[in-house]
Amino acid sequence: MKRRAALLTMVGACAWLAGGAAPRAEDAVTLKVGVNKVISDVVFYIAQERGFFAEQNLKVELIPFDSGPRMIAPLAAGQIDIGAGASSAGLFNAVGRGLGVKIVADKGSTAAAYDYMPLLLRKDLIDSGKVKTLADLRGLKLAAAGPGSATNAKLAVALGKGGLTYKDADNVNMSYPQQVVALSSKAIDGAITTEPSASQAVDSGVAVRFSDASLYPGQQVAILLYGAELLTKRRDVGQRFMTAYVKASRVYNDATNKGLFNGPGSQQLIDLIMKTTGLSNRKLFDTMVPNGISPDGAVNMKSLADDLKFFVEQGQIEKPVVVGDVVDMAFASNAVKQLGPYRPN
Template sequence: MKSIAKIQSTLGKLVRSTLYACAAVAVLSGNAAAAAKVRIGVVGSLSDASIYIAEAKGYFKDEGIDAEIIRFPNSAQMIAPIGAGQLDVAVGATSAGLYNSIGRGIDIKVVADKGSMPPGHGYVPLLVRKDLVDSGAFKSLKDLKGLRVGSQSPGGSALSLLNEALKKGGVPYKDVKISYMGHSQLAAALQNKALDAAMVTEPNATRAVQTGTVVRFSPQADQIYPSQQVAVVLYRGAFARQEAATATKVMRAYIRATRDYNDALVNGKLTGKNSDEIISILSKSTNEKDPSIYKVATAHGCHPDGMVNVASMKHDYEFFKEQGLITTPVDIDKVVDMSFARAVVNELGPYKPK
């Protein structure tokens, strides 16, 4: 009888173990099924920081988000995929191209800040050839008149920034010769004297200054055009409307990461207490692989509560209209939807620096 009892006990343990194992598998399977797949487009720039931080620190996973981060050569190439439902979240420049896409019926919402220029964060500086400054040919913004000036793209936010610089110098926009090329090409064109000045985004600006052939001209970009909204986070319209709970979870992860980024900043540089961790993430994830550049380059601003500078977007939109770059009018107030960011801030509370 004892042997039968032992066998029954052993069988009971096996059954219980099997049931526990099945339950565990069921729970794991349930969690896997519950994870929401979200496709996020990035360009690998430094201002994609919050997305990379959220991924590296597990903030998307904390929200039950299976984030698929997809690299694109530039933000313009994300417009068709997000319009076709192949992306849920994207990054974008506040450009004429973005507004024209929305005007054509691409269903996109601007939902959060990605890159802006609050005080100390002029990360798209005006660079001028050092020989022009040393010779006295360039002393102030009024000396931009007649110069060959470079910018990244027709209808980009840097053009509106350039226009503000010209206005401060009393120079009509038509009185400069503008050439368009990529960020790194702008710096190279300054060094070989194909350009006289350019609006160059970090970290390319710092690398150009380090060659000794160009100077970062004062006033800085954040003084020329305070708090310009340069880049934003975009949601596919249907994602925002039909998957609002998931969209809020994505925003919660994003804002947590953005606050980590802000905690790493001191006077516009990534030199704060957790900056080494942030730099490690960015040097592995972005196009800039040299960790040393992060502590000396001017860091982009990104509002820790995700808020977008709508007034800046409207200002730039009007400039684009004046230049004939807007093909179909749009209402900026209807383009921007900060409800997701506000919902998260209501839950987490306003940002408080650590």
């Protein structure tokens, strides 16, 4: 009897040292997360495959959408808990209407060496000498993914640096895959597009990159969004998700060292991206520029403010709103406190 009691005491001590008993599977909290099969979604899959969500006693269901904006209404209605969106007029308007969604972390940004959303121009326009500087964009037909998107905002920056206004170009809106087709057929002269469309257009020989990260340093393009439940009643659950997300983002940063898919674990990362996006040309990753994701989850507040200013100027904002109304960085800050500072491998 004494031996049995001693054994139970030892087991209890070991559990305390390990941080408590392992959670039972039935106790795991289920979260529904919207994804749209883009490369920046890979952080969710890293957290899933590495067991980072399981560490936080979370069961995460990844729900496919065909675009980020389509997640806003289900997120506001509580049909999904977490979404992936972009800096856009639609997002600011949703917050202005009181839909109860907020930006909580970075999901895709153009940090130095990570310009995954470049300005592309048709190669024949460069080879002929018709376009040499940004000032030569005047009158060209240029595509963005908008209206009211981060791509439109970046196009405005490019035109501005050429001494032009947004109206000095013939601006059209179309999806990224459509942009590649339109560049090939010469239906457009250039586009602000993202990977992998950018590398596909360059690899096929129809376009060249006409910008680098210096065009719009650190633009906040994609963001992680929480719905009202995680922002209010279930903040503890939102914190657990964020800790797993930031941990996974650090694995991603290690693998995309200095803006290339060549860091520690890069081949496994490429495998995962190909598996989850449907990309089949592995050679593209030799030159593809990965999206930046802050290893601390931090978002670029100035970029969000600059893009909001552009949307206001274009008459696309319904009610007055400020960036502070749209962002809650407490989750990411607390995750960094738990995990410690990022140390690249």
